Amino acid sequence: MLLKITTFRPAVSILQCSVAQKLVAVCCAAALRPPSISHRYPGFISELNHRLYSTMDKKEHPKSIVLPETINVFRNLTNAKRFAIDIGGSLTKIAYYSTLQYRRANYSVDKESSSPSEEHNYELSESARLHFVKFETKYIEHCLNFVKANLVGSKDIMMGKIIKATGGGAYKYASLIQEKLGLSVEKEDEMGCLSKGCNFLLKNISDEAFTYHRHGNPEYEFQNADPNIFPYMLVNIGSGVSILKVTSEDSYERIGGTATGGGTFWGLGTLLTKAKGFDELLELAEVGDHRNTDMLVRDIYGADYKAHGLDSELLASAFGKVCDSAKKGQTLNFNEADVARSLLFTISNDIGQIASLYAMMHNLKKVYFGGYFLRNHPLTMHTVSFAINYWSKGQVQSLFLRHEGYLGAIGAFLKGTEQDGEDYSWAENYAGSSALDPQPAVWIDSLKDDPYCVSQLELDRDVQRTFCPLLSNPAQYIPDTVDLNADHEARTYWLDCFESTIDKFVDAAVASQADDETAVERATHFKEKYIKRLQHLRNHPFAYGNLTVRSLLETIQHYMKEFDFPDPYISVKQSENEASLSQLQSRLEYLDSLPFPQQYKEIVVGMLAGNMFDWGAKAIVDIMKSEEFGLTEAVRKIPDRPWVIDDLDVWIERLQGPPHQQAAIFIDNSGVDIILGILPFSRFLLLRGTKVMLCANSEPALNDVTFKELEVILNQAGMICPKIREALDEKRLIAMETAQIGPCLDLSRLDSKLAKAMINVDLLVIEGMGRTVHSNLNADFTCESLRVAVIKNKWLAQRLGGDMFAAVFKYRPPMLKKEGAIE
Amino acid sequence: MIFLRYVVRSYSHNRSRKSGPLCIFRFNASVFHGKGMPWFGMDIGGTLTKCAYFETKSANPDLHHQETELIKIVKKYFKENPRKGVAGQADIRLQMDNVSIGGRTGSVHFIRFPTSLMDDFFAIAKKHQLGKFISALGATGGGAYKFEERFATELNIKFAKFDEMDTLLNGMRLVVKMNRPKEVYYWYNPHPDEQNCNPPQEKDHLSRKEYDLNDPYPFVLVNIGSGVSILAVYGPHNYKRISGSSLGGGTFLGLCCLLTGCTTFEEAIALAAKGDHRKVDKLVRDIYGGDYKKFGLPGDLVASSFGNMNLPDHRLNISKFDLARATLVTITNNIGNIALMWAVNLKISRVVFVGNFLRVNPISAKLLGHAMSFWSRGTLEALFLEHEVRCLLLHLLKHYIIGSS
Incomplete structure (x- = not known):
């Protein structure tokens, strides 16, 4: 569907939601800026005010009122197509699949449209999203009512449709679901759903699994994507x-278990302490000292334990000290916190031992944990990890999942969609998903006065993705150069940097929709949400997996899309492309006139200079806004050789050898970069007899060239240069899309079509700071590789031993394929 | 014949501070063998301390008489108070008679008390100068390490330490052999x-x-x-x-x-x-x-x-x-x-x-x-x-007896 609309109301985003969602959105907005918004939703505001004031009347301390988080629960519910539910003893997870529409800016070179900045074509496209909402099972009826009330067309539409249900409660609540939603309940085996859900998360979600190291740096160590996830426990x-034991996509076996689990902790904890609920028990455990109740090795062996080779702090008998006091006739007066902690240690330790025994029995090295006992609670993860490590003598790795709570729900959902599950990949939407947190999932009906907190996960459907076939060691591939989770200095720097440059993104976003009256408001929301996210990440850098420059940039893209700014830089890109195209002819002529080896060098310098034109870099934006800045000026800013990484001589030497068969070039910015830097380089390779594949982002990111734009640019360039035209016609020069959405490059998640096309590539060229410095700087490839970038950030350049505008030109010969590589 | 009185105040199980019945152990510190020491074995665990002693039939009828009288008192006491939350108990049921160790025949008695009451044990042992009659005892369990120094300094009793696992296994073999096929x-x-x-x-x-x-x-x-x-x-x-x-x-x-x-x-x-x-x-x-x-x-x-x-x-x-x-x-x-x-x-x-x-x-x-x-x-x-853990003590005794005589 292609619509030409000049003033377009946002199709999705928080502004177009169901009534109840609006209420949520308005609650949040009202909490932040009530006057500016109240006139738009007078009804809701008066209700909200009424509730607020009545609350204040009742309670003496109005200051203690906590307004809900800016999180929209059950988003996009109105379009829900399919449901699945996982009803556990304590938590219930609802999964639903919905489609949503969003705008895509349509890049066109239609000369008819006089003012390109205001009249862009928007293409309305539909995408699919999986939503997961988690709440306490005791609120299941409230939630079902909520779902019922917000479904389009109510019960009748759902009649005859199926809801997949799993978890212990599936039996108990089947009739309730049937009655409330009119869906017929189909029960799915819990274990099957768990293994399916776990496979899905490990395959699709970046940084899903992690090891936990209390007091370590980093505290959370995320597992890199692995092409071979099986077998695991x-x-x-x-x-x-x-x-x-899970051995493949469809095969698993229940190899054992124990009755000492979360229910034992909860049940005994309830009997032994006054804690109300699971989370209070964990809070107690956090402050207790188990040494007051447990008998340690030193209590038995005294100071002489070392002679026996046993650590004095080792647990000898859980709760073993209790009976001492009992026998002495003392009143049993144990601190509840100590008891809770002892209980937590006892259970975790026992599970750890049994799990490691099973792992050793079945020769499994990786153990993933799921279920409500953990809830990403640091102390519990610590005790379980410790136990696994201790009992397996370091042979078994304990891994936790960021979305462990959703395993069953995901699996149940997939059971209903088995026919089309394999054809897509899914990606976590950073804008709509909750952070990794030991958060209690509590649903309080919105009619009550209490604030609520529901955690949720949103996954966007994507084209099928896979590993780049040229990686020499895919199992060890980590896209990002710096892990901001571990590197405190870099973390502080980049979070500050993003916070201080966010206004530039906001300005660009507003400018791109100057004629839309809602643009300012949406941009403001965008900024508030992003800043809030940055603040959260300062204290919880692990909240969304590895914190990297890449993830921070992708988060911007998610928010931009969420707030309906599909492509803020489209006009900039368009005008820059046109300006550069007009210089292409003379640039090519100039390069052709140069003798060897100056020509080779000048082509490389042209690529470097072109890479300066980056709207994501503050330093360059300032220059571009203040002065006339073209290729010539950019070339002058390139530092003298040797560059910070300088393999130019090796490269020139290599060029005297046989030509490459096929090159894949991952391109960066629009304008000078692609047209005056990359195109002449590509043309040079083509003339040598090398086929060239230009790889561009699928979705807009800053002023990076998208696949659609690239096709247009190549066409235009073909009109200027006959050699390019010829190569295009003969398919020796082709454009491919990468399935990337940000300015960095994750080669473990490439569009599978591109990955397939890359198999015979013998020269890989990656261009741009995001793709070669923030990511892939240290990656090894099985073919020759070039990494080309200019570092437009002084801090980063200095970290690499250079200065502002440090140039990176890295050439590497092929590396051997390592174990675990994909054939 | 020397008797060690081991007095433990125990409490009734309503957990009040009110004292319950007095429990009296008399450790039969027989001095028959050549070195004038009774044969004691102790397994000091985290919760319980288990003692065994070997009582041989005495050649001296007077001593024998006194001894049997004592055993009678002890037995009587425990029979009458089997479930009163007493702190120390003898396992009468598990007394082994006609046991032959190191060429001698006699009975092995088992007694246990909570390790948490070790302080009381020391108080009594000091009062009765246990160290004068016993200069060493066979010991195992974690407490053999933990309390070794205290026994040496406060009571002048040396520990002949035995590895717990060795002792357990050997004891098991011994008890199976002795008590076959019932064991x-x-x-x-x-x-x-x-x-x-x-x-x-x-x-x-x-x-x-x-x-x-x-x-x-x-x-x-x-x-x-x-x-x-x-x-x-x-x-x-x-x-x-x-x-x-x-x-x-x-x-x-x-x-x-x-x-x-x-x-x-x-x-x-x-x-x-x-x-x-x-x-x-x-x-x-x-x-x-x-x-x-x-x-x-x-x-x-x-x-x-x-x-x-x-x-x-x-x-x-x-x-x-x-x-x-x-x-x-x-x-x-x-x-x-x-x-x-x-x-x-x-x-x-x-x-x-x-x-x-x-x-x-x-x-x-x-x-x-x-x-x-x-x-x-x-x-x-x-x-x-049948003898769950006492086999350990038995072996301990045997080993200790054979080793010391």
């Missing part, structure tokens, strides 16, 4: 513990 | 087919059968004291400690004290005998409505120990008996699970359970016996000893 710690 | 037994299920569809839990109709442990090796030895030690035993001197667990007898008793207010192991076991764990635990059928057939899990199987206790209405319907039973079942099942996995891992088909936890505790023994056979589909045998 899945330990699901619910009320009891089930242990599964 | 080793297992729980026999007369209707195995019928039972296999039911969950592994304590069954009244299980009957106890003697087991001839003629060729014992290899076997897995599970010693359940305060904690649990697991040994793989391949031969008389070929064994290794392979694992352990901190969920043992100490955990059972500790949790029971907290949950029911009981103060002794005997009390806790007595409570458990009257309870029903199924009210406390969440069973497979509570979740799946019946058996979880896909994985062969019977409906009555415990899915989550104490899993019902976070629910208020379930908490209203339970007694302290049920809680004690659930605690016992939880700990026992857990030990069984770990023991089973080790046996499977090591490909050993016999598992011998010993330790104080199994004393006066047929519930756990039956449960272990049944569970091992159920989960291994009859390929594993769970064996028990």
Whole structure:
């Protein structure tokens, strides 16, 4: 569907939601800026005010009122197509699949449209999203009512449709679901759903699994994407513990379990302390000292333990000290916190031992944990990790999942979609998903006065992605150069940097929709949400997986899309492309006139200079806004050789050898970069007899060239240069899309079509700061590789031993393929 | 003939500070053998200190008379106060008569008291100048390390330390030999087919059968004291400690004290005998409505120990008996699970359970016996000893006696 609309109301985003969602959105907005918004939703505001004031009347301390988080629960519910539910003993997870429409800016070179900045074509496209909402099972009826009330067309539409249900409660609540939603309930085996859900998360979600190191740096160490996830062991710690061995996509086996699980902790904890609920028990455990109740090795062996080779702090008998006091006739007066902690240690330690025994019995090295017992609670993860490590003598790795709570729901959902599940990849939407947090999932009906907190996960459907076939060691591939989770200095720098440059993005976003009256408001929301996210990341850098420059940039893209700014830089890109195209002819002529080896060098310098034109870099934006800045000026800013990484001589030497068969070039910015830097380089390769594949982002990111734009640019360039025209016609020069959405490059998640096309590539060229410095700087490839970039950030340049506008020109010969590589 | 009076003030189990009946031990410090020392062995564990002493028939009729009088008093006392929460107890039942050690014949007596009362022991031992009569004793257990210096400085008694695991294994061999064929037994299920569809839990109709442990090796030895030690035993001197667990007898008793207010192991076991764990635990059928057939899990199987206790209405319907039973079942099942996995891992088909936890505790023994056979589909045998842990002391004594004479 292609629509030409000049003033377009946002199709999705928080502004077009169901009534109840609006209420949520308005609550949040009202909390921040009530006057500016109240006139638009008078009804809701008066209700909100009424509730607020009545609350204030009732309670003496109005200051203590906490307004809801800016999080929209059950987003996009109105379009829900399919449901699945996982009802556990304590938590219930609802999964639903919905389609949503969003705008895509349409890049066109239609000369008819006089003012390109205001009249862009927008293409309305539809995408699919998986939503997961988690809440306490005791609120299941409230939630079902909520779902019922917000579904389009109510019960009748759902009649005859199926909801997949799993979890222990699937039996208990089947009739309730049937009655409330009119869906017929189909029960799915819990274990099957868990293994399926775990496979799905490990395959699709970046940084899903992590090891936990209390007091370590980093505290959370995320596992890199691995093409071979099987076999593994899945330990699901619910009320009891089930242990599964998963050997492939469809095969798993329940190899054992134990009745000492989360329910034992909760049940005994309830009997032994006054804690109300699971989370309070964990809070107690956090402050307790188990040494007051447990008998340690030193209590038995005294100071002489070392002679026996046992650590004095080792647990000898859980709760072993209690009976001492009992026998002495003392009143049993144990601190509840100590008891809670002892209980947590006892259960975690026991599960850890049993799990590691099963892992050793079945020769499995990786153990993933799921189930409500963990809830990403640091102390619990610590005790379980410690136990696994201790009992397996370091042979078994304990891994936790960021979305462990959703395993069953995901699996149940996939059971209903098995026919089309394999054809797509899914990616976490950073804008709509909750952070990794030991958060209690509590749903309080919105009619009550209490604030609520529901955690959720949103996954966007994507084209099928896979590993780049040229990686020499895909199992060890980490896209990002710096892990901001571990590197405190870099983290502080980049978070500050993003916070201080966010206004530039906001300005660009507003400018791109100057004629839309809602643009300012949406841009303001965008900024507030992004700043809030940055603040959260300062204290919780692990909240969304590895914190990297790449993830920070992608988060911007997610928010931009969420607030309906599909492509803020489209006009900039368009005018720059046109200006550069007009210089292409003379640039090519100039390069052709140069003798060897100056020509080779000048082509490289042209690429470097072109890479300066980056609207994501503050330093360049300032220059571009203040002065006339073209290729010539940019060339002058390139530092003298040797560059910070300088393999130019090796490269020139290599060029005297046989030509490459096929080159894949991952391109960066629009304008001078692609047209005056990359195109002449490509043309040079083509003339040598090398086929060239230009790889561009699928989605807009800053002023990076998108695949659609690239096709247009190549066409235009073909009109200027006959050699390019010829290569295009003969398909020796082709454009490909990468499935990337940000200015960095994750070669473990490439569009599978591109990956397939790349198999015979013998020269890989990656261009741009995001793609070669923030990511892939240290990656090894099985073919020759070039990495070309100018570092437009002084801090980063200095870190690499250079200065502002440091140039990177890295050439590497092929590396051997390592174990675990994909054939 | 020297008698050591060991006086312990014990308290009635309502946990008030009011003192209960006085408990008097008279340690029979016989001075028969050449060096003028009685033969004492002590196994000082985390929770309990177990003592054994060897009483030989005296050649001197007067001394013999005095001695038998004393033993009578002790026996009388314990017979009259078997369940009064006394702090120290003699295991009369397990007295072994006509034992021949080091060429002498006599009786071995067993006494135990809580290790937490070691201070009282020292006070009494000092008062009666125990060190004058005993200059050394055979000691094992963690306390052999912990208290060695105190015994030496305060009482002038040296420890002849014995490795706990060595002693345990040798003692086991000794006791099996001496007490054959009564010593080793297992729980026999007369209707195995019928039972296999039911969950592994304590069954009244299980009957106890003697087991001839003629060729014992290899076997897995599970010693359940305060904690649990697991040994793989391949031969008389070929064994290794392979694992352990901190969920043992100490955990059972500790949790029971907290949950029911009981103060002794005997009390806790007595409570458990009257309870029903199924009210406390969440069973497979509570979740799946019946058996979880896909994985062969019977409906009555415990899915989550104490899993019902976070629910208020379930908490209203339970007694302290049920809680004690659930605690016992939880700990026992857990030990069984770990023991089973080790046996499977090591490909050993016999598992011998010993330790104080199994004393006066047929519930756990039956449960272990049944569970091992159920989960291994009859390929594993769970064996028990009549003298649970005392075999250790016996060997200790023997070794010590032979070594010192």
